[in-house]
Amino acid sequence: ARWWWIACVVAVVVGLLVRLPGVYWGANFPGGWKTHHPDEWTHLINAEKLIDPSAPVRWDHPYPEGMAAMVAVPMIALRVIQGDMDGPLPSPQTIIVAGRIVSVLYGAATILVLMLIGRQLFAEKRVSAIAGWILALGGLHVTQSHFFLSDASGLFWLLLGLYLLLLDLKGRGAAGCEFLMWAAFCFGAAFGMKLVVSGLPSLALITV
Numbered sequence: 275a276r277w278w279w280i281a282c283v284v285a286v287v288v289g290l291l292v293r294l295p296g297v298y299w300g301a302n303f304p305g306g307w308k309t310h311h312p313d314e315w316t317h318l319i320n321a322e323k324l325i326d327p328s329a330p331v332r333w334d335h336p337y338p339e340g341m342a343a344m345v346a347v348p349m350i351a352l353r354v355i356q357g358d359m360d361g362p363l364p365s366p367q368t369i370i371v372a373g374r375i376v377s378v379l380y381g382a383a384t385i386l387v388l389m390l391i392g393r394q395l396f397a398e399k400r401v402s403a404i405a406g407w408i409l410a411l412g413g414l415h416v417t418q419s420h421f422f423l424s425d426a427s428g429l430f431w432l433l434l435g436l437y438l439l440l441l442d443l444k445g446r447g448a449a450g451c452e453f454l455m456w457a458a459f460c461f462g463a464a465f466g467m468k469l470v471v472s473g474l475p476s477l478a479l480i481t482v
Contacts, residue, residue: 281403282389289382289410289419296420297374314370314422321346321369325353329363340466341424345372373422380426381419385410387433394440428468435460435473454480 319332320342349372353359385406392402409415418425438457458480461473 275399278393278399278403282386282406285389285403285406285410286382286385288407289385289416290378292411292416293378293381293419296417297371297378299420311421311423314373317342317345317373317422317424318366318369321349321373322363325349326363338424338466338469340463341373341376341422341427341468344376344427345369345422348372370422374420377419377421377423377426380430381415384415384419384426384430384433387430387437391433391437391440394437394444424468428464428470431460431464431467432470432473435464435476439476 315332316335316337319335320337320339322329323331324339324342324346349364349369353361388409389402389406392405393399396402415426415429435457438453438460442451442453442457458477461470461477461480464470464473465477
């Protein structure tokens with residue numbers, strides 16, 4: 275068990291290290307800041323609306339504001355502390371970099387959640403350890419984990435909800451339905467981040 279936890283910690287650290295450099299992709303173009311993913315503007319617009327609802331909106335976008343709120347809330351708190359609620363909006367670069375850092379943290383946390391799920395499903399601990407390392411170094415997840423997108427956060431909340439359901443199925447929540455309630459919260463968060471619908475059937479069953 276000790277070596278398994280060491281493998282977990284190292285996998286998460288490696289996952290962070292391979293994701294962090296991507297936070298500044300596009301920042302060093304000769305023509306100035308260029309974002310690499312057009313969907314980042316969706317979350318940028320939503321974050322700006324949350325930080326200052328009175329500011330002119332670039333364009334209306336109906337996308338969920340969960341990921342934007344992850345960036346907007348700390349920035350609003352900072353404005354309150356500084357007593358500068360009427361100040362100008364943070365620059366797009368600042369908001370996007372902050373959002374990318376949030377995605378990196380979600381991506382690294384997902385590695386641990388996946389390994390915990392594997393630990394519940396398979397008696398052989400090496401299976402979950404290998405799964406975690408595959409996710410830590412998986413190209414698509416690494417890429418999606420360093421852009422200001424909701425892919426990494428949506429996957430994190432979905433997998434965390436599934437992990438909590440596993441704990442409940444295995445009787446770890448015999449004293450009550452806490453695991454079910456927190457699983458419901460996670461599926462709701464996944465939907466609020468990226469309209470993840472795959473958890474909704476489980477959410478409906480939990481509600482019933």
